Amino acid sequence: MKKWFYTGLSCLLVMVVQGQETALHGIVRDKSSGETLAGATVVAGTQKAITGRDGRFTFGRTEFPVSVIVSMIGFKADTLLVNDGSKALYINLSTNSGVLSDVVVTGTMKAVQKMASPVPVEVYTPQFFRRNPTPSIFDALQQVNGVRPQLNCNICNTGDIHINGLEGPYTMVLIDGMPIVSSLSSVYGLSGIPNSLVERIEVVKGPASSLYGSEAIGGLINVITKNPAKAPLVSIDLSSTTWNEYNIDAAVKFKPSKKVTSLLGVNYFNYTHPYDKNGDGFTDVTLQNRISAFNKYAFQRREGRVANIALRYVYEDRWGGDMRWNKSFRGGDSLYAESIYTSRIELIGNYQLPVKEKLLFSYSFNSHTQRSVYGTTAYNAGQQVGFGQLTWDKTLGNHDLLAGAVFRYTYYDDNTPATLDQAGYTNKPERTALPGVLLQDEISLNGGHTLLLGARWDYHPVHGNIFTPRGAWKYTIGPNDVLRLNAGTGFRVVNLFTEDHAALTGARKVVIEGELKPERSYNVNLNYVKKIYTPGFWINIDASLWYTHFTNRILPDYSNPDEIRYSNLRGYSISQGGSVNAEFGFTNSLRGHVGVTRQDVTIVEKDASGVKExxxxLLTEKWSGNWSLSYTLPRGGWVMDYTGNIYGPMDLPLLSNTDPRSPRSPVWSIQNIQLTKKLGHGVEIYGGIKNLLNWTPARNAPFLIARSHDPFDKNVQYGPGQPIPNPVPGQPDIPTTVVLQTPENPYGLTFDPNYVYAPNQGIRGFLGVRWTLN
Known part of the structure; x- marks a missing residue:
């Protein structure tokens, strides 16, 4: 009897053991997009596996319960306890990468997986920008390949964003998909957005007017803010530099009611200690006192319908100029300075209509007021822009449709000739209503092919009907290879932003030649994305080639020292080139990115004899590059970051043939290093050195500001010069004068602060602390 008892007990134990030692299998996916992840490391007890191209992993006999650890560079590791292997595991990892994230909305106005988007979109998260922390998004974009913040004045340090060599007016800036920047505010729109509220920044290079209309002729920068429901409870970032710059960035989440969640962010930047390290008697960096507040509300509605509204206010007082200047000299001709007061209000929101169909109404409004003085020249301006857009999103079989109606109203007024009537005596503010409709069809074809067809029609009260079509083709070669071909058109209805420093600092007369026609562009872009995963490292490669042809470009003519002339280009312009981005990571916690851009922006115009020139x-580099390297030490919570960029030579604006400054810039590079210590409980301390090479443009020039000792040209002597041909038929030539070369003025120059291509700020240390409470 005992024999049978022990035999039966042994069989039962074997059955139990066999039940606990079964196979374990599953799939690892990206939590945000649902895409399977190849190359993820899965550890179950003493066993280890790497997921295949389809994200799958399999273990043989496994003893349960078992702790499973899943990790992948660029994603947050996940640990879970598995009690049995009867079902497949579906493990979703959250992204932790700074570059090439996997959800985008800008390319097609829809939230789609980045690899699935037929339009190439580059995505950058706050983790990427924290490798080289900056007080504004404007400064942070210097880390993006092919994007360069360009300073336009040595004194007031205002600037714009260049994408693939195209100037600021060709770049549209959006917050949460709504346009916030047009002519007047393009200089200041990217300053004062609290970094603590930014979820990610999406960049589209190339015309996007078929979706976003005027100003989207060269590219888009879309600042996506955090969803209040998913944001941390509190986040604070305090920093300062050895140049006495102080920055405070803070955000707090709260619930005004059960179904409403709010996120309030505040940014304050203060730099009020002037430096003149290049010895020209003028401030090297503009002094700024800026405060910005951003409040976003998310409403919980039935059936998950969307409703958000946000309000932002920015006020800034900045000045640069003579080191002895104070506000009592504002507007006078004793000491020169450029003083700018800016006040800006923005309203942004969207509301999904309570109907069966997916109808989304999005809207924005901004009011921008500016009071500026450039020496004795006052520039006072106001602009209000209202924008509304209703879109219908519908899927029919293999067709993903998007249709919309849009309307934009712009009011603009200033104290320059740009807003005078044709007689030049009566003020005539610009009031422009711009309605339009758009239609887009994304067609999923067999064999991994996707075709996107889109078009937009706008009606301008002066220029009439404006039609902008586009098309895109995407071929998914495999789960880690995508090829895209995009072609389209863009347009820009010119709203002369007359804060042109060459005009204001020189008190030039603004002359508009004839009726300015809308600028047009025709673009083709080829993009290839390759992802490589191995047990030891991963790399994502994003390469593009582009060609853009412009007609009717508006180019200023400074040949007459007393005036600035705006006219359509009598020829064409070309922007062409290529870029490569590579993001990589190793299992030893080393990660980074490298980007290289080669570009050529050429202007072709006929001279007086009809010969093409x-x-x-100007101010466009032939090549550029940037990089970042981050290494997480195995112990102690230390992270090291090394970032930098390098720019090739560019043509610079000279005053005359006798100007002794170089007509071309040298190769220059800004490099930075940072060390971060994570202390736990959401606290981290960071510090480092910016501009390690202590490079400034003053190194290679006899002077940067021409005649800084005589900014009002009181000692400049003029003599008769050759008449300049007037392009208006039937009118006599306009006589002009030339600046004489005298012992006091040996180069024959006038005051000019526009010889600028890089920051004047040298080496400096920085220190900061962050705290995040989830």
Whole structure:
């Protein structure tokens, strides 16, 4: 009897053991997009596996319960306890990468997986920008390949964003998909957005007017703010530099009611200690006192319908100029300075209509007031822009449709000739209503092919009907290879932003030649994305080639020292080139990215004899590169970051043939290093050195500001010069004068602060602390 008892007990134990030692299998996916992840590391007890191309992993006999650890560079590791292997595991990892994230909305106005988007979109998260922390998004974009913040004045340090060599007016800036920047505010729109509220920044290079209309002729920068429901409870970032710059960035989440969640962010930047390290008697960096507040509300509605509204206010007082200047000299001709007061209000929101169909109404409004003085020249301006857009999103079989109606109203007024009537005596503010409709069809075809067809029609009260079509083709070669071909058109209805420093600092007369026609562009872009995963490292490669042809470009003519002339280009302009981005990571916690851009922006115009002349666009580099390297130490919570960028030579604006400054910039590079210590409980301390090479443009020039000792040209002597041909038929030539070369003025120059291509700020240390409470 005992024999049978022990035999039966042994069989039962074997059955139990066999039940606990079964196979374990599953799939690892990206939590945000649902895409399977190849190359993820899965550890179950003493066993280890790497997921295949389809994200799958399999273990043999496994003893349960078992702790499973899943990790992948660029994603947050996940640990879970598995009690049995009867069902497949579906493990979703959250992204932790700074570059090439996997959800985008800008390319098609829809939230789609980045690899699935037929339009190439680059995505950058706050983790990427924290490798080189900056007080504004404007400064942070210097880390993005092919995007360069360009300073336009040595004194007031205002600037714009260049994408693939194209100037600021060709770049549209959006917050949560709504346009916030047009002519007047393009200089200041990217300053004062609290970094603590930014979820990610999406960049589209190339015309996007078929979706976003005027100003989207060269590219888009879309600042996506955090969803209040998913944001941390509190986040604070305090920093300062050895140049006495102080920055405070804070955000707090709260619930005004059960179904409403709010996120309030505040940014304050203060730099009020002037430096003159290049010895020209003028401030090297503009002094700024800026405060910005951003409040976003998310409403919980039935059936998950969307409703958000946000309000932002920015006020800034900045000045640069003579080191002895104070506000009592504002507007006078004793000491020169450029003083700018800016006040800006923005309203942004969207509301999904309570109907069966997916109808989304999005809207924005901004009011921008500016009071500026450039020496004795006052520039006072106001602008209000209202924008509304209703879109219908519908899927029919293999067709993903998007249709919309849009309307934009712009009011603009200033104290310059740009807003005078044709007689030049009566003020006539610009009031422009711009309605339009758009239609887009994304067609899923067999064999991994996707075709996107889109078009937009706008009606301008002066220029009439404006039609902008586009098309895109995407071929998914495999789960880690995508090829895209995009072609389209863009347009820009010119709203002369007359805060042109060459005009204001020189008190030039603004002359508009004839009726300015809308600028047009025709673009083709080829993009290839390759992802490589191995047990030891991963790399994502994003490469593009582009060609853009412009007609009717508006180019200023400074040949007459007393005036600035705006007219349509009597020829065409070309922007062409290629870029490569590579993001990589190793299992030893080393990660980074490298980007290289080669570009050529050429202007082709006929001279007086009808012969075509080719010239390079001013302040446009032929090549550039940037990089970042981050290494997480195995112990102690230390992270090291090394970032930098490098720019090739560019043509610079000179005053005359006798100007002794170089007509081309040298190769220059800004490099930075940072060390971060994570202390736990959401606290981290960071510090480092910016501009390690202590490079400034003053190194290679006899002077940057021409005649800084005589900013009002009181000692400049003029003599008769050759008449300049007037392009208006039937009118006599306009006589002009030339600046004489005298012992006091040996180069024959006038005051000019526009010889600028890089920051004047040298080496400096920085220190900061962050705290996040989830």
């Amino acid at each position: 080719r010239k390079q666009q």
